[in-house]
Amino acid sequence: MEQYTKDILTSRVYDVAKETPLEYAPALSGRLGNRILLKREDLQQVFSFKLRGAYNKIFSLSKSERAKGVIAESAGNHAQGVALSARKLAIHSLIVMPKTTPDIKVNSVRDLGGEVVLHGSSYDDAYSHAMKLADELGMTFIHPYDDRWVIAGQGTVAMEVLRQHSGQLHALFVPVGGGGLIAGMAAYVKNLRPDIKVIGVEPDDAPSMHHALARDERICLEHVGIFTDGVAVRQVGKEPFRIARQCVDEMILVSTDEICAAIKDIFDDTRSIAEPAGALAVAGVKKYVQREQVQGRSIVAVLSGANMNFDRLRHVAERAGLGEQREALIGVTIPERPGSFRQFCGIIGLRAITEFNYRYSDPETAHVFVGVQMQSGESEKDELINRFLTADYPAVDMTDNEMAKMHVRYMVGGHAEQVKHELLYRFEFPERPGALLRFLTRIGQNWNISLFHYRNHGADFGRILVGIQVPPPEREEFSCFLDDLGYSYREETKNPAYKLFLK
Numbered sequence: 001m002e003q004y005t006k007d008i009l010t011s012r013v014y015d016v017a018k019e020t021p022l023e024y025a026p027a028l029s030g031r032l033g034n035r036i037l038l039k040r041e042d043l044q045q046v047f048s049f050k051l052r053g054a055y056n057k058i059f060s061l062s063k064s065e066r067a068k069g070v071i072a073e074s075a076g077n078h079a080q081g082v083a084l085s086a087r088k089l090a091i092h093s094l095i096v097m098p099k100t101t102p103d104i105k106v107n108s109v110r111d112l113g114g115e116v117v118l119h120g121s122s123y124d125d126a127y128s129h130a131m132k133l134a135d136e137l138g139m140t141f142i143h144p145y146d147d148r149w150v151i152a153g154q155g156t157v158a159m160e161v162l163r164q165h166s167g168q169l170h171a172l173f174v175p176v177g178g179g180g181l182i183a184g185m186a187a188y189v190k191n192l193r194p195d196i197k198v199i200g201v202e203p204d205d206a207p208s209m210h211h212a213l214a215r216d217e218r219i220c221l222e223h224v225g226i227f228t229d230g231v232a233v234r235q236v237g238k239e240p241f242r243i244a245r246q247c248v249d250e251m252i253l254v255s256t257d258e259i260c261a262a263i264k265d266i267f268d269d270t271r272s273i274a275e276p277a278g279a280l281a282v283a284g285v286k287k288y289v290q291r292e293q294v295q296g297r298s299i300v301a302v303l304s305g306a307n308m309n310f311d312r313l314r315h316v317a318e319r320a321g322l323g324e325q326r327e328a329l330i331g332v333t334i335p336e337r338p339g340s341f342r343q344f345c346g347i348i349g350l351r352a353i354t355e356f357n358y359r360y361s362d363p364e365t366a367h368v369f370v371g372v373q374m375q376s377g378e379s380e381k382d383e384l385i386n387r388f389l390t391a392d393y394p395a396v397d398m399t400d401n402e403m404a405k406m407h408v409r410y411m412v413g414g415h416a417e418q419v420k421h422e423l424l425y426r427f428e429f430p431e432r433p434g435a436l437l438r439f440l441t442r443i444g445q446n447w448n449i450s451l452f453h454y455r456n457h458g459a460d461f462g463r464i465l466v467g468i469q470v471p472p473p474e475r476e477e478f479s480c481f482l483d484d485l486g487y488s489y490r491e492e493t494k495n496p497a498y499k500l501f502l503k
Contacts, residue, residue: 001247004187007152008159012059013052016088017044017156022164022300025269028282032289034170035298038270039161042278042306046112048230049157049304050144051081053180056153057142058085066091071139073130075101075123076230077305078144083114094139096130098123102309145180146237155184161300162193170297171197171288175280175304176209176251177231179240185302186247197249201284203228203259203276209236209244210251227256230277230305254283260316261323262286266303273313278305283323322399325377327354329404331396332368332388338448340366345437347387348372356454363418368452369398416503419450421471423478424498427464428488439464442485447478465492 020040029036041049058070069092072082079095086093095114097106100121109116119129134141143150161172172189174182186198202210205225212218212235220235236244254262259276262283266274274282281301289299321327334340348370355371374380381399388395398404416422429439443449443466451467470478482489492498 001187001191001243004152004155004184004243005191007148008155008184008188011052011056011152011156013056013153013156015059016055016085017052019160020044020157022161023270025265027269028265032286033295034289035296036282036285037165037298037300038266038282039157039300039302040270041157041302041304042272042274046077046080046084046108047306048077048081048278049154049181049302050077051084052156053145053147053150053153053184054078054081054142055085055088057147057149058082058089058091060149061091061140065140068138068140069094070142071096071130071134071137072142072144073097073123073127074144075105075126077307078142079105079109079114080112080307082142083109083112087113094133094137096126096133098126104309105307143237145178145183145233146239147180148239151180151184151187151239151243153184154181155188157181157302158185158188161185162189165298165300168298169193169196169300170294171199171249171285171299173199173201173252173281173284173288173299173301175231175277175302176200176202176236177206177233177277179209179236179244181302181304182209182248183237183240183243187243190247198247199284199288200244200248200251201280202231202251202253203280204253204255206232206234207251207253208233209241209248210253212236212241213244213248213251216245225256228259228276228280230275230307231280252284252287254280254287255323257319257323258283258287259323260319261321263316264320264324272306273308274303275305275308276312276316278303280304319405321354321371321373322405326374327399328372328374328381328384329355329398329401330370330372330381330385330388331398331404332370333394334366334368336362336364336366336448338446341440341449341452343391344368344393345440347391347393348384348437350437351384353454356452358449358452369404416450419467419469421469422450422467422493422503423470424451424465424467424492424495425482426490426492427466429462429464439487443468446481447474 020043023038023040025036025038070086071094073096075097083093093114095109096117096119098120099118106116120126174185176182182200189196189198208221218241224232224234259279262279263274265282266279285299285301334344352373357369385395448469450469453465
């Protein structure tokens with residue numbers, strides 16, 4: 001550890017990297033009752049800490065090694081770090097990426113001066129090809145984490161943290177993939193400030209370091225999740241594991257929902273959007289504080305990267321409420337009769353409804369999939385479910401049901417051949433507490449609702465799709481009713497999407 005401290009102190013990272021700020025997170029600190037500080041590695045030129053280790057390694061090469069160029073395998077932040085570092089040192093770089101790599105990442109590497117070779121459909125395919133090319137071309141392979149110089153470069157993050165925060169520090173939370181970042185930071189911290197806890201954080205579907213430390217040997221996972229792709233590593237590096245055994249106090253596992261909630265927490269405090277791997281440390285802090293009930297401590301979380309694909313934002317926003325335990329998903333069975341929706345919404349009360357899916361299925365019962373905002377977490381959810389059960393409305397908690405969250409919530413519906421005289425309308429109404437209940441109370445007085453879909457999009461206006469059974473003799477009366485409602489609406493009965501999928 002003494003040698004790593006010297007290597008870190010003498011690392012040549014600042015030719016490309018900058019010393020990133022250690023920022024106070026006021027909202028998160030207030031909620032957790034501790035002083036939470038974010039180490040903003042997302043503010044690096046390539047939006048990740050990875051360029052530190054890549055540059056330090058490439059700078060250490062001899063003249064002859066530099067002349068032959070460098071090669072790396074990566075579909076993410078390491079690729080950009082290698083390309084930028086090589087360009088800075090006027091060295092040719094070759095980056096092997098799987099053919100499935102999104103164009104935005106391929107183009108980013110090319111823009112930074114790297115030559116890209118697309119090969120295979122997985123990390124293993126690309127890695128094998130990169131090693132083959134390195135041997136054939138005599139290029140130096142730049143490993144993303146299992147290398148002394150890479151580890152030392154990443155360790156400069158800890159060097160900055162201790163310089164920026166000289167007072168008492170309870171714990172340092174670090175995201176873990178292959179282990180290079182936590183190895184460098186832990187080696188430095190434990191050598192100089194052994195009183196500070198170093199805690200690693202992994203997603204629960206890629207727990208390679210967690211399992212390795214628990215079994216005291218490196219293990220190779222059969223499968224890793226892809227949501228937190230920046231740390232989706234099946235086996236940690238040999239050298240990072242050796243250091244972690246000596247210097248890492250604990251590993252914490254967090255769920256996808258908890259990661260999404262952490263992304264929202266970071267956005268609320270910084271107005272920046274972390275990538276899933278970048279938000280791991282914050283998710284770990286929240287879980288640790290809740291478990292240990294610590295108060296009034298200073299805690300650092302490394303915000304390691306912000307290379308977020310834009311198309312993931314919708315998924316993150318949907319799952320964040322669940323991760324904060326501020327949204328409950330419930331499946332409720334209600335009697336199929338006029339007015340049942342009003343009673344259902346009366347049980348929910350003035351709680352904000354985030355989602356409401358229903359489609360008529362048979363003459364006796366209806367199945368509703370509803371999302372409800374919670375203010376006090378599990379206890380409030382349990383109370384609401386008990387109220388449904390007391391009203392003889394069977395209810396099932398689906399908040400932790402992965403299939404329900406990923407698929408079923410979007411599939412509630414289908415054709416309903418028994419529904420007669422159905423008209424389909426889209427409505428808009430001002431989005432405010434109780435607005436949906438008022439809407440249902442008025443529209444469900446005289447006609448049966450046979451289809452209902454609502455999702456809260458965080459906008460000023462709620463948008464609803466409603467199917468209503470209106471016999472032909474009552475059409476004129478119904479038209480007058482719609483005009484008196486005062487809501488903007490549009491009939492969609494002749495919409496081809498309705499005919500194909502719902503009618």
